[in-house]
Amino acid sequence: xxxxxxxxxxxxxxxxxxxxxxxxxxxxxxxxxxxxxxxxxxxxxxxxxxxxxxxxxxxxxxxxxxxxxxxxxxxxxxxxxxxxxxxxxxxxxxxxxxxxxxxxxxxxxxxxxxxxxxxxxxxxxxxxxxxxxxxxxxxxxxxxxxxxxxxxxxxxxxxxxxxxxxxxxxxxxxxxxxxxxxxxxxxxxxxxxxxxxxxxxxxxxxxxxxxxxxxxxxxxxxxxxxxxxxxxxxxxxxxxxxxxxxxxxxxxxxxxxxxxxxxxxxxxxxxxxxxxxxxxxxxxxxxxxxxxxxxxxxxxxxxxxxxxxxxxxxxxxxxxxxxxxxxxxxxxxxxxxxxxxxxxxxxxxxxxxxxxxxxxxxxxxxxxxxxxxxxxxxxxxxxxxxxxxxxxxxxxxxxxxxxxxxxxxxxxxxxxxxxxxxxxxxxxxxxxxxxxxxxxxxxxxxxxxxxxxxxxxxxxxxxxxxxxxxxxxxxxxxxxxxxxxxxxxxxxxxxxxxxxxxxxxxxxxxxx
Numbered sequence: 001x002x003x004x005x006x007x008x009x010x011x012x013x014x015x016x017x018x019x020x021x022x023x024x025x026x027x028x029x030x031x032x033x034x035x036x037x038x039x040x041x042x043x044x045x046x047x048x049x050x051x052x053x054x055x056x057x058x059x060x061x062x063x064x065x066x067x068x069x070x071x072x073x074x075x076x077x078x079x080x081x082x083x084x085x086x087x088x089x090x091x092x093x094x095x096x097x098x099x100x101x102x103x104x105x106x107x108x109x110x111x112x113x114x115x116x117x118x119x120x121x122x123x124x125x126x127x128x129x130x131x132x133x134x135x136x137x138x139x140x141x142x143x144x145x146x147x148x149x150x151x152x153x154x155x156x157x158x159x160x161x162x163x164x165x166x167x168x169x170x171x172x173x174x175x176x177x178x179x180x181x182x183x184x185x186x187x188x189x190x191x192x193x194x195x196x197x198x199x200x201x202x203x204x205x206x207x208x209x210x211x212x213x214x215x216x217x218x219x220x221x222x223x224x225x226x227x228x229x230x231x232x233x234x235x236x237x238x239x240x241x242x243x244x245x246x247x248x249x250x251x252x253x254x255x256x257x258x259x260x261x262x263x264x265x266x267x268x269x270x271x272x273x274x275x276x277x278x279x280x281x282x283x284x285x286x287x288x289x290x291x292x293x294x295x296x297x298x299x300x301x302x303x304x305x306x307x308x309x310x311x312x313x314x315x316x317x318x319x320x321x322x323x324x325x326x327x328x329x330x331x332x333x334x335x336x337x338x339x340x341x342x343x344x345x346x347x348x349x350x351x352x353x354x355x356x357x358x359x360x361x362x363x364x365x366x367x368x369x370x371x372x373x374x375x376x377x378x379x380x381x382x383x384x385x386x387x388x389x390x391x392x393x394x395x396x397x398x399x400x401x402x403x404x405x406x407x408x409x410x411x412x413x414x415x416x417x418x419x420x421x422x423x424x425x426x427x428x429x430x431x432x433x434x435x436x437x438x439x440x441x442x443x444x445x446x447x448x449x450x451x452x453x454x455x456x457x458x459x460x461x462x463x464x465x466x467x468x469x470x471x472x473x474x475x476x477x478x479x480x481x482x483x484x485x486x487x488x489x490x491x492x493x494x495x496x497x498x499x500x501x502x503x504x505x506x507x508x509x510x511x512x
Contacts (some may be wrong), residue, residue, distance in 0.1 A: 028047070028049050029049050029050060030050075031049055031051060032051060033051055033129050033130060033131055034048075034049065034051045034052030034054075034055045034056075034111070034128075034129070034130030034131070034132075035047075035048070035049040035051065035052060035127075035128070035129055035130070036048045036049070036052055036063075036068075036127075036128050036130065037118070037125050037126070037127055037128075038067070038068055038125060038126050038128065039123060039124075039125060039126075040088050040117070040124045040125060040126050041124075042067060043067045043068040043069050043084070043126070044066070044067045045063050045064050045066065045067065045068070046064070046125065047064075048060055048063045048064065051130075052130055055101070055109060055111065055130060055132050056071065056101055056102075056103055056104065056109070057103040057104035057105055058103075058104045062104070068084075068128075069081065071101050071102060072099055072100070072101065072102070073099065073100035073101065073102055073108050075100070076099040076100050079099075080097060080099050083095065083097055084115075087115065087117075087126075088117075088126075093116070093117075094114065094115065094116055095113075095114070095115040095116075096112070096113070096114050096115075097112070097113055097115075098110065098111070098112050098113075098133065099111065099113070101130075109132060109134050110132075110133045110134045110136075110137040111130050111131060111132060111133060112130070112131045112133045113128050113129065113130050113131075114128065114129045115127065115128040115129075161199070161203050161471075162200075162203065162471035162491070162492035162493060163398050163400075163401055163471060163492060164400075165196055165199055165200055165203070165492065165493045166398075166401045166404075166405070166492040166493035166494065167398070167400035167401045167404050167493075168192060168196045168493070169193075169196045169200075169493035169494075170401065170404030170405050170407070170408050170493070170494075171192070171404050172192045172193040172196060173408045173496050174404065174407050174408050174411060175192070176193075196493070200493060217265075217344065217345070217348060218475055219261065219262035219265060219348055219349070220262050220264075220475070221260055221261055221262055222260070222261075222263065223258040223259070223260055224258060224259055224260075224261060224263045224266060225256060225257070225258055226252070226253075226256075226257045226258065226259060226291055226298055226300070226371070227252050227256065227257075227291075229259070229263065229266045229267055229270065230250065230252070230270060230289060230291065230300065232267045233267050233269075233270035233271040233274055234248070234250065234274065234289070236267075236271050236274075236275075237271065237274045237275055237278055240275075240278045241278055241287070244278060244281070244283050244284075244285070245283050245284045246278065246281060246283075246284070246285050246286065246287055247284075247285070247286045247287070248286075248287050248288075248289070249286070249287075249288045249289070249290075250289045250290075251288075251289070251290040251291065252291050253291060253292065253293045253298075255293070257291075257293050257298050257371050258371060259298065259349070259369055259370075259371050260370075261349045261369070262349075265345050265348070265349075266345075266349070268341075268342075268345060269342050269345050269346060269367060270289075270300065270302070270367070272338045272339065272341065272342045273302045273342065273365045273367070274287070274289070274302060275338070276338065276339070276365075277302055277303075277304040277306065277363075277365075278304075280304065280306040280307050280363070281304045281305055281306035281307075281362070282306065282307070285304060285305040285306060286304070286305045287302070287303070287304050287305075288301075288302070288303045288304075289301075289302050290303070293371065296370060296371070297368050297369060297370055297371060298368075298369055298370075298371045299366060299367065299368045299369075300366070300367045300369075301364055301365070301366045301367075302364065302365050302366075302367075303362065303363070303364040304362045304363055304364075305361075305362045306362050306363060307359070307360060307362075308357045308358050308359040308360050308361050308362055308363055309355070309357040309359065309363055310359050311359065314355065314357060317339055317355060318339050318340055318342075318343040318353070318355075319340060346367055346369070349369055349370075350369070350370055351367060351368055351369035351370065352367075352368045353365065353366065353367050353368075354366045354368075389413050389414055389415065390414045390415070390434075390435055390436045390503050391414070391415045391432075391433065391434040391435050391436065392409055392414050392415065392416045392417075392434060392435075392436045392437075392438060393416075393417050393418075393419060393425060393428060393429070393432075393434045393436070393437050393438070394406055394409075394416060394417070394418045394419070394438045395418075395419045395420075395421070395422065395424075395425045395437065395438065395439040395440060395443065395448070395451065396418065396419075396420070396438070396439075396440045396469070397420050397421055397440065397442075397443055397444050398440070399420075401440075401492070402418045402420070403418070405438070405494065406418050408496060412496075412500070414503070417432060417434070420444075421443055421444050421445045422443050422445050422446045422448075422450070422451040422454075423445055425437075425439075425451065425455075426451075426454065426455075429455070429458065429460060429461050430460075433460060434461075434464060435464050435465060436464065436465045436466075436467065436503065437452075437455065437461075437464055437465070437466045437467065438467050438469050438490075438494075439451060439452060439466060439467065439468055439469060439486075440469050440470065441468055441469070441470040441472065441477075441481070442470070442471075448468055448470070448481075448484075448486075449480065449481070449484035449485075452466050452468075452484055452485040452486055453484060453485055455485075456485045465487050465488075465502075466485065466486050466487050466488075467486065467487065467488045467489075467490055467499075467502070468481040468484075468486040468488065468489045468490065469490050469491075469492060469494060470489065470490075470491065470492065471491070471492045472491075477489065488502060
């Protein structure tokens with residue numbers, strides 16, 4: 001029969017003879033966490049326990065002859081003192097800090113201290129409980145180091161992959177203009193072009209996965225049209241839709257709706273969802289894109305007639321490195337990155353994403369985003385046309401990238417020369433005047449940043465339009481280029497449609 005706890009237990013007789021002072025003293029001395037009583041004004045220790053002595057390496061008498069300030073690491077003292085003064089003034093009831101204590105042997109130890117005020121009437125004291133968190137800090141530091149190395153590796157991997165990708169894309173661009181009666185040439189060109197785009201998307205997803213993990217994705221917001229975002233996302237998958245013989249339907253609200261967000265990232269959201277819809281829908285399927293709007297939100301639903309998502313995978317579908325299984329056709333489920341990035345981008349736009357799916361019956365991804373309260377038309381800046389032909393100097397040490405880019409630009413009517421390093425570029429500028437520079441950042445002698453500064457300092461090249469071409473694509477890389485003196489930052493592999501737009505526009509207004 002279980003014991004009856006309905007009646008309050010009587011005090012243990014032996015404890016009735018123990019005073020509260022003696023009981024506290026026993027608990028204070030034997031506690032497995034450092035404890036100390038200190039005078040508030042001077043922060044001098046009045047009582048310390050054995051565990052605090054063990055943590056700091058000092059004896060009890062040594063600690064009673066010092067203060068919490070003296071025990072604190074010099075680099076932490078100013079912050080710690082300011083925090084304690086706010087606490088002593090009564091701005092908070094409890095103070096929790098992490099800082100370093102200096103040990104008797106000269107080393108330091110990370111501690112977490114929780115402090116409260118105890119008022120004895122004649123003296124006002126602070127009571128602190130100290131926890132040794134050195135092992136925890138060491139573990140966090142090790143994890144941060146691994147994370148840094150991982151991010152550095154992914155950034156370097158992305159950079160290194162972009163050079164061969166750039167050469168492939170450049171050659172693919174050039175093949176489009178080569179006339180041939182052999183239909184195989186055109187089919188091969190389409191394969192190269194399509195797969196190089198796929199590789200580029202994978203590289204971008206790998207880099208974004210690192211930014212998602214560290215919370216370093218930033219947005220450049222403006223009012224953007226929902227219709228334009230969806231049409232731009234559809235353009236990127238149009239070729240894949242045609243090859244799979246899918247039927248696509250698009251339904252948009254009658255009124256023009258605007259979202260305050262990052263245009264590129266919003267396109268990326270719907271491009272990722274559309275890419276998945278195409279990938280997991282067998283040939284001759286149907287993909288429906290439907291946008292609806294209420295007073296506060298715009299909802300975009302992308303529905304496919306694909307293979308669906310297994311029920312056991314639905315709860316994890318938006319987790320990083322989780323992926324759906326193989327399709328009946330044997331296609332890989334991917335890296336498990338795209339949907340995690342998509343969810344994070346939706347959340348950064350203060351939106352939500354949902355999925356409904358039944359295995360074998362397709363899936364619906366629904367994105368709900370707040371729309372702009374104002375129905376405004378974005379400002380339209382019409383480019384001022386300049387000459388169709390430019391004199392372009394490509395500064396690039398990768399021979400395949402430089403030569404293939406030069407051939408594409410020459411084919412488009414431009415006069416082009418190539419310099420393999422900064423010195424050759426500076427020497428060439430002495431004899432040949434150009435109005436556009438395409439400069440790789442990672443040059444073998446000096447960086448592209450240093451080169452553009454030297455070119456800006458010269459009268460002959462000061463007013464030229466200077467474009468950074470780099471495998472690094474983070475917003476900080478773009479900002480660094482603009483601060484160094486570049487007018488534009490393009491990411492390898494260069495999109496020649498974007499480059500053509502830059503070369504034919506009013507270059508004085510082109511930044512970013």
